[in-house]
Amino acid sequence: MATQEEDLRGKLALVTGANSGVGKETALQLCQRGCTVVMCCRSMNKADAARNDIMKRLDLKDFMRLRLVQLDLSDLDNVGQFNTRLDAELGKDLKDAPLDIAIMVRCETARPKRSSKLTTTTTAP
Numbered sequence: 452m453a454t455q456e457e458d459l460r461g462k463l464a465l466v467t468g469a470n471s472g473v474g475k476e477t478a479l480q481l482c483q484r485g486c487t488v489v490m491c492c493r494s495m496n497k498a499d500a501a502r503n504d505i506m507k508r509l510d511l512k513d514f515m516r517l518r519l520v521q522l523d524l525s526d527l528d529n530v531g532q533f534n535t536r537l538d539a540e541l542g543k544d545l546k547d548a549p550l551d552i553a554i555m556v557r558c559e560t561a562r563p564k565r566s567s568k569l570t571t572t573t574t575a576p
């Protein structure tokens with residue numbers, strides 16, 4: 452983790468579960484040190500509120516330093532489409548930028564939903 456003095460200007464960071472608790476504080480700390488932070492959140496309304504709060508606390512004017520991407524870690528279809536949403540949010544300026552830091556909060560919830568298409572087959576002896 453970054454120290455208080457560490458200068459992370461120009462770095463790109465990604466944080467999941469970033470709208471509250473540990474994830475939100477991590478996003479704030481990374482942003483304070485100069486990172487552009489991708490806040491990955493299940494609810495975009497909550498993400499927007501969290502970004503506004505972080506910007507207020509840091510007296511930050513440039514909302515491009517905190518990018519919002521929707522991500523529900525409990526839904527594998529949603530996770531599978533994440534890259535497309537990430538590219539759209541990063542735009543031309545950051546689309547090809549290397550990801551320097553990734554903080555996965557709540558990654559333990561990334562379990563596949565059972566598909567209704569799955570069937571079981573039994574074979575008679």
Ligand SMILES: NC(=O)c1ccc[n+]([C@@H]2O[C@H](COP(=O)([O-])OP(=O)(O)OC[C@H]3O[C@@H](n4cnc5c(N)ncnc54)[C@H](OP(=O)(O)O)[C@@H]3O)[C@@H](O)[C@H]2O)c1
Pocket residue numbers: 467468469470471472473474492493494497522523524525526556557560
């Ligand atoms: N807080 C502490 O003092 C502390 C101490 C030690 C360890 N930890 C660990 O750190 C982790 C985070 O704790 P926390 O206190 O920050 O609160 P948390 O309730 O575990 O995590 C909150 C964040 O995770 C998001 N989240 C939940 N399910 C999600 C999903 N399916 N997809 C995407 N995001 C999802 C929540 O979004 P929504 O708002 O949409 O639900 C919220 O942003 C936990 O594993 C906890 O055990 C916490």
